[in-house]
Amino acid sequence: MSNPAPWHQRETQELLTEQAVDPSQGLSQDEVSRRLERFGANALQSQTRRGPWRLLLAQFSDFMVLVLLVAAVISGLIGDLVDTIAILVIVLLNAVIGFVQSWRADRAMAALQVLATAQAQVLRDGQLQTVPSPALVPGDIVLLEAGNQVPADMRLIDIAQLQVDESALTGESVTVAKQTHVLPSNSSKALGDQLNMVFKGTTVSLGRARGLVLATGMATELGKVAKLLDQDDRSTPLQNRLAAFGKRLALVVIGICVIIFVAGVWRGEAPLLMALTAISLAVAAIPEALPAVVTVLLALGAKRMVAVHALVRRLPSVETLGSVTTICSDKTGTLTQNKMFAEQLWVQGAAWLPGAPDPTPEVLEALRAAALCNDARHNPNDNSAEAWQGDPTETALVLVAHGAGLDKTQLETELPRVQELPFDSDRKRMTTLHRSGERFVGYTKGAPESVLACCDAQWATDGAQPLDSQAVIHQANTLAAQGLRVLALARRDFASLPEGETLAGVESQLQFLGLIALIDPPREEAAAAVRDCISAGITPVMITGDHPATARAIAQRLGIVTDDQAEVLTGQDLADLDDAALLARVAKVRVYARVDPAQKIRIVQALQASGEIVSMTGDGVNDAPALKRADIGVAMGLGGTDVAREASSMVLLDDNFATIVAAVREGRRIFDNIRKFIRYAMTGNSGEIWTLFLAPLLLLPIPLQPIHILWVNLVTDGLPGLALATEPAERGVMQRPPRAPDESLFANGMWQHILGVGLLIAALCLGVQYWALSTGHAHWQTMVFTVLTLSQMVHVMAIRSERDALWTQGLGSNKPLLGAVLLTFLLQMATIYVPVLNPIFKTQPLSLMELGICLGAAAVVGIVVELEKAWRRRSARRHAIA
Structure with a gap:
């Protein structure tokens, strides 16, 4: 048996019969109870969560x-x-x-449930009732009016000027004019194109309607979004790297400690001493300060980001932004202002730009038509010119007229409206009639092809002129191809108020005034942010529910694509692609249009499968599943929905796309500093391990006591390591490409540095030990202890940058680190020269010469690291020249 056609492609009577309901009576209360038991409450459900x-x-x-x-x-x-x-x-x-x-998903679901809860006007047993929306069932007849939230997915039975704001669910920036006619079998299945349907969670902005409930609860389009949200969080790249690092490190350290214990006992050392030494080394070698340092780094980064209006809801996300290779952004309200503005007026074959001085009489008459054939109303509590309420397109028309000196309120006083023919989806136009002295004038606006069909001339101040309809249609198509919404304006004079005249008679013999093109323009700062992302090696991708032409036009203005023939993949295209085919396309496509929430997740998953670290920005309910599925979801804080914010990892408090650039910079700085800490801590630990491991092989006594190992671990991994969190960003941090998603923490020569400098520290320690033993210095163990501590302090100062010399950075550019190093030096000196501490730390005061040798040995580490950085700079210059 074949599947039935989608609801929007079936006759209303067929659906009423299928639901067994009389539209004039509604369901009986008994039938409602049966269906409520069968279908469940009209509410969003979530999976059972762990306690x-x-x-x-x-x-x-x-x-x-x-x-x-x-x-x-x-x-x-x-x-x-x-x-x-x-x-x-x-x-x-x-x-x-x-x-x-772990509570983030629950809170996102709670926000969806709040969004879904409302009251509904429903017809039951022939009586109109007000019931909570969770009590609705399929088959209910629901009445809607302006301001209502749509309580379920419904097929429209009859309407009166119905317009619905579906932006939260579809991403469309323009309210949708609805109709009741069945749509053809080849029509689009995209939600924004199902003009005879309304969906749960959207809002009626104009008119009224009666509809048949077809889906409730989790079966609605909003419910499908809720199912997509109900998934586990992904681990961040940092969490994955640290988890793998921790496992490998623990196993390696335990193995080395076992070898040291066995080797020491084999040489004749006391088993208890060797056991304590091996255990102490295991505790010291595992950098238990690493989680603390990472937490402090992320917390400080989150605090810094609040200053640039970015609120971090999940600390690891701060670092994730530094790894991002692709930013998928919603268009409406994120890259654009989510407000309609008039882009240009086309009158008598010429373009007039809003704000241009000295508009011609023909331009003023077209703007007068735009202001009067208009239902926008001024907010009585706001005296500013911009305080107009109503459909975004109509408020934009009022504002462009006001900019040319035409005040709608004054115009309505001079030319009061006496009659109107409201917009409907069949005629695709609207006409208002106004008294003008002893005569009357009619103004019409609507779709160009609809208005032009009613025109037989072009209006001008010196009399009617011939109308070239083909030229007008060509211009309208040209503007529409640029992503603009195009309306036609016309007028007609009447000697007396038409009475009894047919609709066709009023809207006939019109005189064409002009075309007006509108757009939801890009944010001013968004284009600069896109350029910064591209220079940082990050690919911006637009994913929107809007029209393909509009999406391409905005993408071009922002610099996301540069070719006006750039490929735009639509939701219908996506539906025809399997996962393998989509995986092959995502590397090239930069603009996706007319996509639904599930398809947004498919795009994100395909990018992730191709090795990308994906950030998704958005503000609507339709964005929430993709926000959660992405490696980092970034929601808008001012214009966004609670659902999007709760599903996200970070919220932009100023809804400024450019804030992401600052967040990416901070994320890169943080990851650099985490790498610096690992470089520092593991090099020091490597030096300790090699010192203890090689000494028995070189027939030298155990060079350190357990207390020495634990002390070095305490003073070196503590304050100096944490102070690395405040290290400023390195030069050119935003001019380098993102890290490869699978890049190891030890990439770019770090493991070689850890091994090489660790061996150098061990060689210096064992060299000092051998010299002291061979020359009869009894303080050899204290000297080894001191060299090991001080060499790590020199090392941490030298690795503040992977390329810049220490003298280029300046000692005072990270004052917390300088203070921590000086404090550690003083504490180390206290263990040597404070008598009461000598027995505790098993140390002895060093002579001036012995201390000088220790300081000189530690300085060698700094010299070697600076030579390594000089070699890196020289290699980078050679590479740049090549």
């Missing part, structure tokens, strides 16, 4: 977290309560953050 305790326990299942908990237990057993407390605080902090993030 708070299960959510909280789930935060402790990560491998790295388990390793840290084991490290905390070991630290407590060997008496290092400071490390134990530090590790537990870090683990709890991360658990709380993860717990809070």
Whole structure:
């Protein structure tokens, strides 16, 4: 059995018969009860969520977290309560953050449910009743009027000037004029093109209607959005990298510690000493400060971003923006102003631009028609010229007339309206009749082809002129191809008020006045933001529910595409492509039009499957599923819906697309600083491991005591590591391409640096140890301890930039780090020269010469790192020349 045609392609009577309802009586109460039991409440449902305790326990299942908990237990057993407390605080902090993030989907669903809850006027048992919208069932007859929220998906039975704002669901910037006629079998299935249907969650902006409920609850288009939202969050690139890093690191460190223990015992060291040494090294080598440093970096970044009007709802998203390779943006309200403006007026074969001085009488008459054949009303509580209420197109017409010196309120006093023929979807035009002294004048506006069919001349101040209809149609098509909404204006004089004259008689023998083209223009700052994204190697992509021509025109104005023949993929095109075919197309397509929420997710998933890190921006309900599915969803805070904000990772408080550029810069800075901390911490840990691992192989005594290892871990991974969070962004951070999505944390020579400098630190420590032993210096262990600590302080200052020399940056450009290094130096000196601390740290005061040797050995690390950076700069210059 074949599937029935879509509702908008079937006759209303057929659907009424299928629903077994009389449109004049509605359903009986008994039938409503049966259908409510069968179909369920007209409300959005969400999957059962885990309870708070299960959510909280789930935060402790990560491998790295388990390793840290084991490290905390070991630290407590060997008496290092400071490390134990530090590790537990870090683990709890991360658990709380993860717990809070787990409620995001629930809150998004709650926002959808609020959006879906309203009252409805319904006909039941022949009586009009007001019922909560969750009580509606398929088959109900519902009455709608201006201001109502549509409570369910309905087929329209009869209408009167019905216009519906569907922007939250479809992304259309213009209200949609509805009709009741069945649409042809080859008509588009896009929601914005189903003109005889209205959908749950949209708003009636003008007129009234009666409709048949066909879908309720989760079966509605809004319900389908809710299903798309009900999915698990994706891990961010940073979370994936850190999880993989933590697992590998823990396994490697444990293996090395076992080898050190076995090697030490084999050489004759005391098993207890070697066990404590191996355990201490394991605790020290695993950078338990890493989660804390990452959290601090992200929190500071989030705080900095609030200053530029970006609110981070999920901390890891700050870093994710630094990884973004593609930004998929909704058009309406995100890249555009979500307000209609008149772009130009075409009168007597010439274009007149709004705001141009000295408009001709013909231009003024066309603008007079636009202002009077218009139902926009001035807000009585606002005296500004812009305070007009009504359809966005009509308010735009009032404003362009006002700019030319024609005030609608004054015009209505001079030419009061006495009769009107409202717009309807059959005629596609509207006519108003006005008293002009002893005579009357009629003004008509509407679709060009509809108005021109009623015109037989062109109006001019010196009398009627011949009308070239083909030239006008050609100009209208040219403007429409530029993404503009085009209306035609006409007029007719009457000696007396028409009475009893047919509709065709009033709207006949009109004189053409001109064409007016309108558009929802791009935000002024959006084009600059697009340029910045492109220069940063980020691909901007527009995904909208709007018309393809409009989408292409806006994309061209913004610089997203440069060719007026650039491919625009429509929702119908997407429906005809399987996943493999779409995957092959997404690399080239930059504009998608007439797409629905599920198709937006398909586009995001195809981009992700091709290796892209995807950001999705938007403001409507239709954007919410894609916002959640993207690697980072960015919602609009002023004009956006609660659903979009709750589904997003970040909210732009000023609805400024350009704010994303500042967020990307901050994300790149943060990831750079995370890499710097890992470079710093792992190089130091590598030096400690190599020192302890190689000493027995070189027949040297164990160079460090367990307390030394734990102290170095405390003072080096603590304040200096955290101070790296405040490191400013490096030069050219927005002129380099995004990181590859699968790029390792250790890419770009970092693992070689960790290994090489770690071996250098070990060589310096063991070299000092060998020299001290061979020359009879009894303080050799204290010297090794000091070299190990101070070399890491020199290292952290040198790696503040991967390319710029330390003297180019300046010592004072990161004052917190400089302060942390000086404090660490003083603490290290205290362990050596404060007598009461010597027995605790098993140290002895060093002579001036011994201290000088330690300082000189540590300085070698800085010299080598600066040579490495000089080599990088030289290589970069050679590459640029090539």
